Amino acid sequence: MRASTDQPQRFRVLIAHRQVGTDTASGRACAALAEEFARRNVETVTAAEGSDAQGIATSDTGLHAMLVDWSMPVGDDASGDAAALVDAIRARNERVPIFLLTEPEKAKTLNAEKLRQIDELVWLLEDTAPFMCGRVESAMRIYAEGLFGPMVTALSRFHRVHAYSWHTPGHTGGTAFLKHPAGRAFFDFYGENVFRTDLSISVGSLGSLLDHTGPIGESEKYISRIFGSHRSYTVTNGSSTSNRIIFMACIGRDQVVLCDRNCHKSLEHGLIMSGGIPQYMIPSRNRYGLMGPIYPGRFDEKTVRKAIADTPLSKGLEDQQPAFAVVTNSTYDGLCYKVDRVLSQLGPWVDRVHFDEAWFGYARFNPLYAGRMAMRGDPSAHDPNGPTVFCTHSTHKLLAAFSQASYIHVRDGRNAIPHPRFNETFMLHGSTSPFYPIIASNEMAATMMDGASGAALTRESIDEAIHFRQLVGRLRRQAEAKKDWFFRTWNADTVHDPSSGKRVNFEDASPELLGTDQQCWVLHPGDAWHGFDDLEDDYCMLDPIKVTVLMPGVQDDGSLGPKGFPASLLTAYLHARGIEVEKTSDFGVLFLFSLGITKAKWSTLLAAMLDFKHDYDQDTPLSRIMPHLVADYPDTYTGLGLRGLGDRMFEELRRTSQMQNLQKAFQSIPEARMSPADAYQALIRNRIERVPLSQLADRTIATSVVPYPPGIPMMMPGETAGAADGPYIGYLKALKSWDKTFPGFGHDTHGVEVHDGEYYVQCVKD
Structure with a gap:
């Protein structure tokens, strides 16, 4: 018999009290609580200082309750008391139980706002340990049971039943794999739960993805509430399939489609499957080869109808109402539209507008992106006479979901497609055997964004990206003072500081300002850094978490300067050091500061960039820094150094x-x-x-x-x-x-x- 790795959930509680570990009345009371929790199989974490408690409370997401001493100071700052600790907890988690440890006299200092933030008051020296621990344990159970959305809750309950399976899939909870040595190793590699939750549509208690019933249907309603749509759908084959579903639901053969030329290949597939006639809208490009927005004038009805009339495939269709328009938001390089401005151009004459937001699923949950996403604001305020708006999110890209997880969101307006009709196309692309862990992870991505946690998690990503950008900027400034070179990040050189009324260097600006003021990221007309001419103000902004690092070599007019090297050289160097990038263009490397990025990760990246500069300046032999490259192609690279290779590459770009x-x-x-x-x-x-x-x-x-x-x-x-x-x-x-x-x-x-x-x-x- 194989030993089980499926352990029951064990609760964890934080006791934050200034007398923890001391031989005092309060210290002994805290010890009694810890002993009683241990008897109940509850793990206790303790902190005697406020700063330590705050670090634990805001970083340890496995805590199920927190007991906080109302008299606890946080460090040496008298203003940073237990109230600040409670605020810090609630800024990340609105629901975790907080029990305030106090005494009747000290409780008089509590105000109504703080009382709303906590669950209960505990008289530490009056109530018994079993009573207090019983109250906390009860609150922890309620909290744990409410952590998940409807689908994950139902899946977890089904899993705990350990029912015998007489249906597909044939591995029946993983037991088939245990009958073969390779299968056993495979089972051990992934762990039991993923196999136990790989189920069949025959499990009626979980509902149906194709019929949108039961817990799966409730999950989609839950996702819809969080993402601000009228309807949301879980898709288990990525946004490629989500895009194709929308195309085929909206477009008939030989109908005109307004299509962003900056499009994912799945939109080409949608044109092939639907038989639509594309009228492409050309986006802008800058000197670095980065794709920018479609300018508002290119959405203008007269402009587009003339283009339709002038296009051989659609000649004679200029009087036909375009069936559909699709716009990529944000672009791969992180440029996002003012959505209301796009809809002001398209909405009056195009009934259905689709925003492909595969890389932008987190935007609704941070105020920095306000107005920049399709599902913006209150869905009840959506104009029923305006266009029907679709958007797709790849939840596995920059939210926390398994690969292939995706959403379709819909806000119904003019010429809406009723759910039964839309679902026919959904079923055309769906499977009767979906992978339930993908469905569950799709819901989990929404759960993590719900409430305070969404703002906190997205803000962390934004802050890490800002810190990285500013440090690169300071290093570049130091290098330029010595007439030397360093990389730069693609963002504004200076930003407006409302507190002083002056412009300040980006690297010197307050991180709080950069993390909260959208105008710091807007592509303002006339600003040289972005390279897009005659751009309408406030129309487009750069997403801070999509960081493009630029190489030297491109001049402001787009021509090549006297010296430089292509981005592929840096990418190869980083690859040799175990660092993989998202995208490499001619002179830019894109790094995604997703939810999983930490200071340690980007610090390692920055150290590698500094090492690259050293090795480039020293023309370090490739045999030392990229030995596999030299071994694979000795005739080309033997005896060549890093700078020498960069020079050859730069000249090749110039020559061709x-x-x-x-x-x-x-x-x-x-x-x-x-x-x-x-x-x-x-x-x-x-x-x-x-x-x-x-x-x-x-x-x-x-x-x-x-x-x-x-x-x-x-x-x-x-x-x-x-x-x-x-x-x-x-x-x-x-x-x-x-x-x-x-x-x-x-x-x-x-x-x-x-x-x-x-x-x-x-x-x-x-």
Whole structure:
């Protein structure tokens, strides 16, 4: 018989009292409480100082109750007493039981506000230990039972029953794995609970994801309340599927779709599946190659209708009401719209607007992002005569959920899609065998954002990102004072300080100001740092937690300076030190300061950046800092140093005009000869051929060509590759040359097949 790892929950309680551990009446009373808790199998944590108690109370999320001495000071600050400790606890957790340990005379100093923050008063020297511990234990049970949402609560209760399973999945709670050595090792690796909660739709007590009944249906209502929607849906195959569901529910064949060109590949899939005719809206780009917002004028009805009339695929459809519009918010690089401004342009004439917020699910829960997300404000205030608004969240990206977990949120307005009709499309993409832990983790992501904890958790991420940005800024300023170089983070150089009325350097600004004032992150017109010209004020802001570190080499006009190196060099250096980044563009590296980031993590990153600078300046041999690279490609890298490699890479970028071709390619739309749906039909009917890059001019592309980075379609299915000396083929030629010159630093371009160094693209047969 295998020993169980499934231990019953054990409660933990904090006793914070200045007399803990002393031979005094209060100290002995605290000891009696600890002994009684131990008898009840409750673990006790103690603190005799207020500062220690505050550290424990705000960092140990496994505490189920806290007993706080009303007379306890916090450090040497007389104003930071037990009241401050209670405030700190409530700022993170509105529901954990707080018992105030006091005496009748001292209790007179309590006011109504503090009494509302606590659960009970305890007369430490009058009540008995068994009575007090019984009250605390009862409160802890109620608290623990209310921690979870409806789905996780039901799943936990079902798990505790340990019912025999006569249904799928065939591993029946994991026991099948125990019949084989490899299966046993697999079972031990993941632990028992994940197998016990991998259940079948046959378990009726948990409800149905496809019918939205039972605890699963209640879970979606619970998620809807927290995220401010009229309806929310749990999706178990990522926001790629969520986007496709919305597309197919909203768009019919040959209907015009307004589509952000800065789109995820799943939106291309939606066009293919629905048969919609895209009218692309081109976003802006800056000198670093970072994708910016779609300017408000490009949402204007007259402008868009003229573009529809001028596009061969949609000619004659300019009088048709566009069925749908989709906008990416925030962008991969962290730029987010003033949503009301976007809707003021689209809302009067487009009935359904979809914001793809895969990377922005946390925004509703911190006031810094106010007005920047689709589910903003009170859902009851949503105008029923305004457009129906959809948004999707990848809860596994920057919230705490398992991979593939996603939400669809809906606010019904004009031409709303009733749930029964919408659910037909939902079921088309859903599975009758969903993975229940994904559903549970999706709910847990909402639970963690509910109430005070959402604001506290998001603020921590914001604060860590700010501290990192400011420290990099100070190091850069020190380097420039010595006419030296260092990295910079992409954000404003100066911000307005309302308290002084003056502008201050970003790195010197108050972290509190940067963490609470949205204007510090708005892309104001005329500010040189962001690189977007003629931008409407307050229209777009930068998300602080998406930190782009910029390399030297790009000048303010977008040209290459005399010296510099590409971002891929830093990424390779960090990889060799066990640090993985989110995205690498030509001269920028993106780091995500998600909920899991700590000071230790970003301090390690900063230390690695300082080491890179040292090794770059010293031209340290690659054989010492990237030995695997030299071992894999000795003919290219033997005897080369880090700076020497950076210089060669920089000159290659200059020679091939890679950045210039990238900018031109993404600031225009290729000629469209077929819709994405028709191009896909050519693909599946094998009316395609593989064409080498040298013969690609003027050919019609059968599959999208998506360079990574930036991970945005350069050519969509049915579009042409353009002239041989045009930007699309020019950019692919530059990538091909780079891949040949710098093995180990090759590009990943979806839609391009590489054989013996040659680039091939699938094209529709002429």
